[in-house]
Amino acid sequence: MxxxxxxxxxxxxxxxxxxxxxxxxxxxxxxxxxxxxxxxxxxxxxxxxxxxxxxxxxxxxxxxxxxxxxxxxxxxxxxxxxxxxxxxxxxxxxxxxxxxxxxxxxxxxxxxxxxxxxxxxxxxxxxxxxxxxxxxxxxxxxxxxxxxxxxxxxxxxxxxxxxxxxxxGSYFAGKVKVLIEEKYSRSANGGVGYAKAGGNYAGQFYPTQLAVEKGYNQVIWTDDNTHENIEEAGAMNIFVRIGDTLITGPTSDRILDGITRKSILEIAKDEGIATEVRKITVSELVEAAKKGTLKEMFGAGTAAVVSPIATFGYRDTDYDLPELENSYASRLKKRITDIQYNRAEDPFGWRFKV
Amino acid sequence: MxxxxxxxxxxxxxxxxxxxxxxxxxxxxxxxxxxxxxxxxxxxxxxxxxxxxxxxxxxxxxxxxxxxxxxxxxxxxxxxxxxxxxxxxxxxxxxxxxxxxxxxxxxxxxxxxxxxxxxxxxxxxxxxxxxxxxxxxxxxxxxxxxxxxxxxxxxxxxxxxxxxxxxxGSYFAGKVKVLIEEKYSRSANGGVGYAKAGGNYAGQFYPTQLAVEKGYNQVIWTDDNTHENIEEAGAMNIFVRIGDTLITGPTSDRILDGITRKSILEIAKDEGIATEVRKITVSELVEAAKKGTLKEMFGAGTAAVVSPIATFGYRDTDYDLPELENSYASRLKKRITDIQYNRAEDPFGWRFKV
The missing domain is CATH 3.30.470.10 (Aminotransferase class 4, branched-chain amino acid transferase, N-terminal domain)
Structure with a gap:
């Protein structure tokens, strides 16, 4: 400037x-x-x-x-x-x-x-x-x-x-039920998925409508080739907590480099939460859900900040996530919004006074 | 109606x-x-x-x-x-x-x-x-x-x-030089490539600009996963003639069901030209070009009708196509436009009088 x-x-x-x-x-x-x-x-x-x-x-x-x-x-x-x-x-x-x-x-x-x-x-x-x-x-x-x-x-x-x-007011109310999508896709390798381009959103509406008809609120997008890697949650980045580790997929030409996503990663580290940025597979998610080690899933984006997921559906089975007292989702949302509304220190230098 | x-x-x-x-x-x-x-x-x-x-x-x-x-x-x-x-x-x-x-x-x-x-x-x-x-x-x-x-x-x-x-007036003038694209993609499996959606076109402009900077007119799109299957030519369907057989890729959720494409297939059959609707690989194309059996490549769409390709580039090598006296491209274009302009019989019932 x-x-x-x-x-x-x-x-x-x-x-x-x-x-x-x-x-x-x-x-x-x-x-x-x-x-x-x-x-x-x-x-x-x-x-x-x-x-x-x-x-x-x-x-x-x-x-x-x-x-x-x-x-x-x-x-x-x-x-x-x-x-x-x-x-x-x-x-x-x-x-x-x-x-x-x-x-x-x-x-x-x-x-x-x-x-x-x-x-x-x-x-x-x-x-x-x-x-x-x-x-x-x-x-x-x-x-x-x-x-x-x-x-x-x-x-x-x-x-x-x-x-x-x-x-x-706030974008979403309450916890959402999501469906892991295996037919439709959000973006191609070498495509425009990382851009905030209008067409990326229009392409999501119909698959989301189909999921809504089945009783879900949103779709979890997977990669278009294997449908085995979890990529985004509706129009948000996705975070998964397995055990005490918070995991999100790496950004790529298919995944938006979300500002809330990267802020959550930094806040989590600052809070002493173990984080991993790596591919998350559907099999891993289902296995963790069955073993009880899948603690949380949430979407992250500017509009909703953090949008906790209550249930995910995969191939006709619904997997419920536990209700936690002191979830990462609520801790991280509080920390980020406290910074945004000037209710807390901002050690990261993210707040911009107008 | x-x-x-x-x-x-x-x-x-x-x-x-x-x-x-x-x-x-x-x-x-x-x-x-x-x-x-x-x-x-x-x-x-x-x-x-x-x-x-x-x-x-x-x-x-x-x-x-x-x-x-x-x-x-x-x-x-x-x-x-x-x-x-x-x-x-x-x-x-x-x-x-x-x-x-x-x-x-x-x-x-x-x-x-x-x-x-x-x-x-x-x-x-x-x-x-x-x-x-x-x-x-x-x-x-x-x-x-x-x-x-x-x-x-x-x-x-x-x-x-x-x-x-x-x-x-006409959309293109002259034969075009195309580049087989291996990084960028037009559409995803389960995406919106088969729809005539605005976003499909905007996503092509930047890779096309890069190809133009390298001296090409258009991009040949390949599948986003292997980049081995030829899918579309710019905003047109693509036809390849190997020997005397005319080949085009099958429609899918990635490829537009072009009206010129399907009309050309029917006219070719009517003309006694052998046709195949199947996947076309880049390796096959390169091999045929080297052996001299690759006779023609052309795009097909409403705007340009048929757009003959003079040269295709692949991994820093340009392959020139032969100049043919009586090409399929010109025969098929004449036949389809003669029907369109009411200069010939229309055995297919395609012409619609206003």
Whole structure:
């Protein structure tokens, strides 16, 4: 980042919509703040970001977003502490991952200062939209898509980067029941699974619907070749506790390099929890479940933070996980959210004051 | 299809843009006809299609198309014969494949009569936009995307189906040089490769750019596990001629069930050409090239029809294909386009008079 503040043009909303919002009953990502940041890529470069009232986007029907799936996003949160100070969590990591996704999808990388200064300016303007209620936060959605036109199957020549925000309650409620998927897959070797690309999510919906029809909440993705390696849990990274060891799969071109995932690994080490980053097989999981050494499974991601799994299904058998008094999931979730909400020390330097 | 004509509301453009178009110098898919068909899915059902002037689409920034990649499309063409009669080629197959794609991407299936009657009405209204010039046609782009809103990673509750058309010249010019890809992949087993989903295309752009930097035009996709099976050529199906046998890979959940592909197979049989639908390995291809039995390779798809390959590259070696007097590629392309443009008999019943 350079030190010269970027010139961000601001067009304020005439009448705020904030009075229409019930901050005590927020769902996830369905109410949007007054403003958004918009940045256009044209003629080979990014124009200066602007802040404008949250408003519809107008696109030509041949805009490539509609046809060729050039779309990427990030998920972040802004937290307010009891003194109304505002914090982000490792925001530069989101910015850098956005650019990793951009490269894979043949989209232009965004200058880091556009992301960081644009986001900061947006949050300062819409700071009243950041909830104070426990468990609530301002969900931040930076996204980029192809706005350039034409039916030729090739990268667009124009893009839009937008940051929109939504005051939100928690993403999941309660423990989930998951199904280990053996037919459908999330990503290919050499594919785009490591990118936060829109198409990775759309491809999950149908298999997830099938799992829901069978009484599950989510799918556990396995590798597309052997279906023997556990890879992700729905749209989250997955952690497994066998005995007292916390295990997660290694990142790869199929697996997202989750910020919550890597933070949990560091916190676990700091807490003296034994961790392993290695392949986890379905057989190992089933065997551990049968022997009683499978203590916990949970998903990890920005939206839900930690999402404990109560039961996993595999080939018509359900395996229940034990109810633990002092689970790793709850310990790690408390530690990470205490850092995020400025309720505890941050020895890792992850908190970013806005 | 039912026999009752669907009520399609038509709002005509005030002043046609057709006089601004140079029909002798059309590129592919970059000039758009006066009207488009729009159909909205809301509250669990499709509303009646409307024809309106080609115009921008307005969407909420949280519309799921921007975030979760629910987008599918089809590619078709309308042809005009010398009596100005208008024809489509196997249009119901496109309609049915759209619905196969829709199902995989957790999107609502479109009633066939909405597609067929909507398309017919649109073509009748914009018939002057169908070029008469040799090799030119009206490229038709039916597409569907998630217009419903919210940041929750789940299927949208609203969708738009649109048909836009673009008078177009030919897609490719000349023979292409392709690179057999061994690192990047197009699709996973159990993935969405067989659907015409936007994300499948965006994922190809970066590996294609890398191939272009090495002096190739396109990538030949191989399976993501062994990289030993030839699967698609860029965004087209691939055909290989070894000796006098024409071979193409079997369709699967990784490979698109191309309408040009299956038409070419039927025409080849009708022409007495030996055909095989089976896996084609890279080793087989290299060996045949070395022995001189590899006669032809070509891509097949709606946009380019048949796209002959001059050279393929594999692990730093380029293999040139022979120049043939009476190639299968040119024979099959002539036969299929003669049917499409109503210049020859259609024993297959593929031509559809509008």
């Amino acid at each position: 350079n030190n010269t503040a970027l010139k961000i043009q601001v067009e304020k909303i005439k009448v705020s919509k904030i009075d229409q919002v019930d901050f005590d009953n927020l769902s996830f990502g369905s109410v949007f703040s007054d403003h958004m940041l918009v940045c256009d890529y044209k003629n080979g470069s990014w124009e200066a970001p602007k802040i404008v009232p949250y408003q519809p986007i107008s696109l030509d029907p041949s805009a490539k977003i509609f046809h060729y799936g050039q779309s990427i996003f990030e998920g972040m949160k802004a937290y307010k502490d009891e003194n109304d100070e505002i914090f982000l969590f490792r925001p530069l990591d989101n910015c850098r991952r956005l650019n990793i996704s951009a490269k894979r999808m043949a989209m232009p990388e965004l200058p880091e200062e556009f992301f960081m200064e644009g986001l900061t300016a947006l949050l300062e303007l819409d700071k009243d939209w950041i909830p104070r209620n426990a468990g609530s936060s301002l969900y931040i959605r930076p996204f980029m898509f192809a706005s350039g036109t034409g039916f030729h199957a090739s990268p667009a020549n124009q893009y839009k980067f937008i940051i929109a925000t939504a005051p939100s | 039912n026999n009752t004509a669907l009520k399609i509301q038509v709002e005509k453009i005030k002043v046609s843009k057709i006089d601004q178009v140079d029909f002798d110098n059309l590129s592919f898919g970059s000039v758009f006809s006066d009207h488009m068909l729009v159909c909205d899915y809301k509250n669990g059902s499709w509303e009646a299609p409307k024809i309106v002037p080609y115009q921008p689409i307005s969407l909420d920034p949280s519309a799921k198309i921007f975030h979760y990649g629910q987008s599918i499309f089809e590619g078709m063409k309308a042809y005009k014969d010398e009596n100005d009669e208008i024809f489509l080629f196997r249009p119901l197959d496109n309609c049915r494949r759209l619905n196969i794609s829709a199902k995989r991407m957790a999107m609502p299936e479109l009633p066939e009569e909405f597609f067929m009657e909507g398309l017919t009405a649109l073509l009748e209204l914009d018939k002057d936009w169908i070029p008469r010039n040799a090799g030119s046609s009206l490229y038709i782009r039916p597409f569907m995307f998630a217009s419903g809103t919210g940041f929750h990673a789940s299927p949208a509750n609203q969708y738009k189906f649109i048909i836009a058309t673009a008078p177009s």
